[in-house]
Amino acid sequence: MNEIKFYSGENIPLEMHKVRIVQKLYLPPVEERLKLINEAGNNAYLLNNRNIYMDMLTDSGVNAMSDNQQAAMLRADDAYAGSETFVRLEAKVLELFGMDYFLPAHQGRACENIISNTLVNLGDVIPMNYHFTTTKSHIEKAGGRVEEVVIKEGLNPKSDYPFKGNFDIEYLRKVIKEVGREHIPFVRVEVGTNLIGGQPISLANMREVRKVCDEFGIMLMMDASLLQDNLYFIKEREEECKNMSIREITMEIANLMDMLYFSARKLGFARGGGICLRDKNIANKMSEFVTLYEGFLTYGGMSVREMEAMTIGLEETMDEEIINQGPKFIEYMVNELVKKGIPVVTPAGGLGCHLDANLFIPQVPQQEYPSAALSVALYIAGGIRGMERGTLSEDRNEDGSEHFSKMELLRLAMPRRVFTLSQVKYAIDRIVWLYENRELIGGLRFVYEPKILRFFLGRLEPTSDWQTKLAEKFRQDFGDSL
Numbered sequence: 001m002n003e004i005k006f007y008s009g010e011n012i013p014l015e016m017h018k019v020r021i022v023q024k025l026y027l028p029p030v031e032e033r034l035k036l037i038n039e040a041g042n043n044a045y046l047l048n049n050r051n052i053y054m055d056m057l058t059d060s061g062v063n064a065m066s067d068n069q070q071a072a073m074l075r076a077d078d079a080y081a082g083s084e085t086f087v088r089l090e091a092k093v094l095e096l097f098g099m100d101y102f103l104p105a106h107q108g109r110a111c112e113n114i115i116s117n118t119l120v121n122l123g124d125v126i127p128m129n130y131h132f133t134t135t136k137s138h139i140e141k142a143g144g145r146v147e148e149v150v151i152k153e154g155l156n157p158k159s160d161y162p163f164k165g166n167f168d169i170e171y172l173r174k175v176i177k178e179v180g181r182e183h184i185p186f187v188r189v190e191v192g193t194n195l196i197g198g199q200p201i202s203l204a205n206m207r208e209v210r211k212v213c214d215e216f217g218i219m220l221m222m223d224a225s226l227l228q229d230n231l232y233f234i235k236e237r238e239e240e241c242k243n244m245s246i247r248e249i250t251m252e253i254a255n256l257m258d259m260l261y262f263s264a265r266k267l268g269f270a271r272g273g274g275i276c277l278r279d280k281n282i283a284n285k286m287s288e289f290v291t292l293y294e295g296f297l298t299y300g301g302m303s304v305r306e307m308e309a310m311t312i313g314l315e316e317t318m319d320e321e322i323i324n325q326g327p328k329f330i331e332y333m334v335n336e337l338v339k340k341g342i343p344v345v346t347p348a349g350g351l352g353c354h355l356d357a358n359l360f361i362p363q364v365p366q367q368e369y370p371s372a373a374l375s376v377a378l379y380i381a382g383g384i385r386g387m388e389r390g391t392l393s394e395d396r397n398e399d400g401s402e403h404f405s406k407m408e409l410l411r412l413a414m415p416r417r418v419f420t421l422s423q424v425k426y427a428i429d430r431i432v433w434l435y436e437n438r439e440l441i442g443g444l445r446f447v448y449e450p451k452i453l454r455f456f457l458g459r460l461e462p463t464s465d466w467q468t469k470l471a472e473k474f475r476q477d478f479g480d481s482l
């Protein structure tokens with residue numbers, strides 16, 4: 001991977017692109033931020049984008065497109081059935097992953113719906129390194145259950161282990177023996193493991209997982225939504241891959257899988273998704289669900305323009321200079337926060353920078369949703385929107401009790417090629433201020449709580465007047481600054 005050094009010795013990431021289209025931003029004054037977040041039920045999802053200065057909610061569907069993607073969108077072939085656009089997309093996907101069938105879907109969770117409907121039966125168990133919110137909901141809706149087998153380092157925000165998304169292989173074997181292979185339709189590998197801080201899994205570990213699957217005759221499936229970051233980390237951190245191209249690493253990983261699916265809102269810098277597989281019978285079965293839930297087999301709910309952008313975006317994912325941008329900016333942010341003593345997940349992963357809410361605000365107990373409280377506090381402090389990835393992102397247990405998350409994180413996603421370094425510095429500055437004033441932050445409680453995926457639409461209120469005090473302290477410290 002190319003390195004560009006600064007004469008000054010400063011270690012900062014350098015943008016390998018230039019900005020040619022811009023969007024004006026607005027930063028409301030702190031009093032307005034306080035009012036707006038309360039009107040949004042203290043749920044960052046319910047804020048309007050116009051009132052957000054830095055939208056670090058997600059990298060999903062909000063990455064900057066390249067000039068080549070934009071150009072490709074103009075030549076899209078609009079047809080309900082058999083469009084040339086789909087032919088191009090299908091060829092690219094099958095070329096990169098070396099599989100036999102590609103089924104389009106409108107986004108990642110739509111793939112999960114189709115996969116669960118096709119393969120998961122009542123009482124089934126799906127072992128995986130770690131769950132993702134929508135994945136778990138779809139599996140449970142189909143009557144199955146998730147069993148997490150990530151290594152213990154994965155759940156330790158302070159561990160510097162380079163592949164915290166790895167499977168605990170012995171534990172995986174134990175789970176399979178206990179459950180019985182007949183109740184395990186597939187093992188799921190999530191690359192760039194989202195909910196534990198965008199942490200990668202190594203190629204060596206995936207090989208081990210494959211061996212276990214072969215031993216028991218179980219299919220292996222990859223959720224490739226966050227593959228691009230994982231590819232970068234494998235190349236950077238795994239000795240045997242240092243001299244391999246990203247394309248070669250991609251193929252090496254795909255060769256281990258029976259099936260894979262992805263959200264193209266992440267992989268491919270567009271908006272869409274799809275499933276790749278080798279088995280004709282399963283492909284046929286899934287095709288019926290594609291036509292039922294998504295659309296005809298040659299668009300699957302996606303617009304042809306997005307499909308064209310995705311084809312180019314997937315090819316661009318094979319370019320190290322393109323996929324290194326996210327991890328490099330994230331690494332800069334994480335390292336700067338570590339220097340300032342802020343509790344963040346280390347080592348820097350993909351996807352974004354993850355604040356450890358349990359350590360940031362230990363005074364807020366898990367039943368008062370510390371990660372959500374921190375997200376509200378950061379919006380008040382800087383007009384920055386992050387995503388709660390903790391207990392609020394877990395739905396309640398069957399008996400109505402809270403399902404406490406293993407980690408309490410506030411994820412500050414880094415949409416690719418969207419923010420400049422000075423904006424990242426601004427975010428760091430406001431986080432540092434918030435940390436110095438952390439004793440002012442209190443908890444939240446629900447006033448409206450949906451049963452499924454409650455974090456999307458739930459509404460909450462503060463457990464005290466802590467938000468007003470935080471806004472007043474901001475005014476006191478920053479004077480008339482926004």
Ligand SMILES: Cc1ncc(COP(=O)(O)O)c(C=O)c1O
Nearest residue numbers: 107108109132194223225263265
């Ligand atoms: C690992 C993983 N799987 C699945 C999904 C679901 O994808 P989508 O948001 O496109 O439905 C996501 C989205 O963030 C994800 O990160």
